[in-house]
Amino acid sequence: MKQSAAKEPIARKEIGDRSAVEPTLQWKLEHIFPSRTDWDKEFARVENAIREVAGFQGTLGQSTASLQRALEIHSQVASTLDRVYVYAHLLRDEDTRDQEGQALAERASRLGTRFAEAASFLEPEILAIPSEQLAKILESKELALWRHYLEDLLRKKQHTLSPREEEMLAMAGEVTRIPRTVFGMLNDADLTFGSIRDEKGEEVEITHGRYSLFLESNDRRVRRDTWLALYQSYAAHKNTFASLLSGAVKRDIFFARARGYPSALHAALHPANIPVDVYHTLVATVDEKRDVVHRAMSMRRRLLGVDDLRVHDLHAPLALADPPKVSWSEACRLLLEGLAPLGEEYLDALRRGLAGGWIDVMETRGKRSGAYSWGAYGTHPYVLLNYQGTIDHLFTLAHEMGHAMHHYFTNETQPYVYSHYPIFLAEVASTTNEALLLDHLLRVQKDPVWRTALLTQAIDQIRGTVITQVIFAQFELALHEMAEAGEPLTVASFSEAYRRVFTRMLGPDLVFDDMAALGWARIPHFYNNFYVYQYATGYAAAVALSNRVLKDGEQARKDYLGFLKAGDSDYPIEILRRAGVDLSSPKPVLDTLERFAFLLDQLEEHLSQHGAAAVSGG
Secondary structure, eight states, X not given: OHHXXXXXXXXXXXXXXXXXXXGGGSOOGGGTOSSHHHHHHHHHHHHHHHXXXXXXXXXXXXXXXXXXXXXXXXXXXXXXXXXXXXXXXXXXXHOTTOHHHHHHHHHHHHHHHHHHHHHTTHHHHHHTSOHHHHXXXXXXXXXXXXXXXXXXXXXXXXXXXXXXXHHHHHHTHHHHTHHHHHHHHXXXXXXXXOEEEOTTSOEEEOOHHHHHHHTTOSOHHHHHHHHHHHHHHHHHTHHHHHHHHHHHHHHHHHXXXXXXXXXXXXXXXXXXXXXXXXHHHHHHXXXXXXXXXXXXXXXXXXXXXXXXXXXXXXXXXXXXXXXXXXXXXHHHHHHHHHTXXXXXXXXXXXXXXXXXXXXXXXXXXXXXXXXXXXXOTTXXXXXXXXXXXXXXXXXXXXXXXXXXXXXXXXXXXXXXXXXXXXXXXXXXXXXXXXXXXXXXXXXXXXXXXXXXXXXXXXXXXXXXXXXXXXXXXXXXXXXXXXXXXXXXXXXXXXXXXXXXXXXXXXXXXXXXXXXXXXXXXXXXXXXXXXXXXXXXXXXXXXXXXXXXXXXXXXHHHHHHHHHHHHTTSSOHHHHHHHHTOOTTSSHHHHHHHHHHXXXXXXXXXXXXXXXXXXXXXX
């Protein structure tokens, strides 16, 4: 039974414990630390090194050599801390119920806060160096590696506080993480969603992983029951979730005001040198073209044959009686085939990732929900999945391995100081993978059922990655503007704002009731301020990059690998521009919306030609 489940991890009835999962489907944390003892030793090393970092205070302006030494030691300690922190949190995510994992993650978080406090003097002290002396430092050969870092630091000088004030903000880090931490524990460890009857009338437990699976059911009753089971749990705790989200918004405003930014939006975008106009232009461009989104909703309602399109219908397969299933081994094969245009250097790393203990594949009891890619400098990336064997989860694999390859190539190329590529670039590589995989499957797959599913996937990908994320971006901006204006943040105000942006963007065909308006309560990304808009900009960039790779061949492939290897060595707008994409223009977003309309045309034409075959497979 265990062997069968490992080969075809798509079963829906029972969630097993981690011990039942084949080792080849588990990530290997021993690649970071061979044992818990080794983790403890590195933890102690960081504790001791924190005092060494603090000892540089007051010395940075003495000479170029003293500044160079301080920056090098800071990077070494930060890199070790990364490994300690990532290991502990990956261990916790294997089973969020496990007390030891929780304890290690908490210890690592506290250690991170202590390091931030001890090192908080660094940037203010650098900025306090007299301008003439600092100009010479910037031109010195000894600090050539650090030039971009130092120039960027000077750019942010206006919003950098005194050493004591920076220390106080660092000390506040542990407290201000509470809303996100509590949301994660409540969402992943404590909430339960009960059971429903599946298509065969058998009772099955609803989990985060199964929720998305059952929302793709052809049985509308199953979709409705699944949606209600999940949303009723959030509704039962709506006041708690409202308090947590309110705390996160107020945290953002606190830090923005403390640093002298005009708004939380400015504070979020300025560190990566992203003009706020990029955010507003994205939102305005999609809003102006919302008629094509309304068309998609109308088409979905018509193809599903329902009078009232509901939220639980938004992921139902269009005109499919039996959506294709994809085993884990098949998913890996298809991914390698789809990403072949990126070349052998990329594929070689990808093969190692798929086979080498990078990925935790199966959903298990207590495991963190969803999917992500993460890692520390000097280690290979790690990918968490809860694979359910659907086409959507195939594309989730492509997405997360895009993140993983970005981490891998950046870490192989850049020093630690430039190894954390900015969030603005984070969703580009992941979505480029999805776009290339989709193009490959549409070219090689002739089966009408598959093609219907793929066209639906492409449409839903743009709706989910661009349209929905822009809706979230509008909602998030509205919340921060409400709080900045002194308006109350309550269940009612959250739900009204959420309802307003959804109904405007998705149009009159969607029935958006009071329960649907509580959707804000289950979105973890709202606890990372102004993150979600970057899914949309990332998708627009990915479409442009994937098209260039497919059309322009070797040079485009080299440019793309250059993007993956650049890390944080330049500003993200410039890194993308060198790869062939200009996100300061609305054109990539407009091109993406045109692609959306084209795909709608293709699906309508395909279903008109293959109606019965597309439903039954011929």
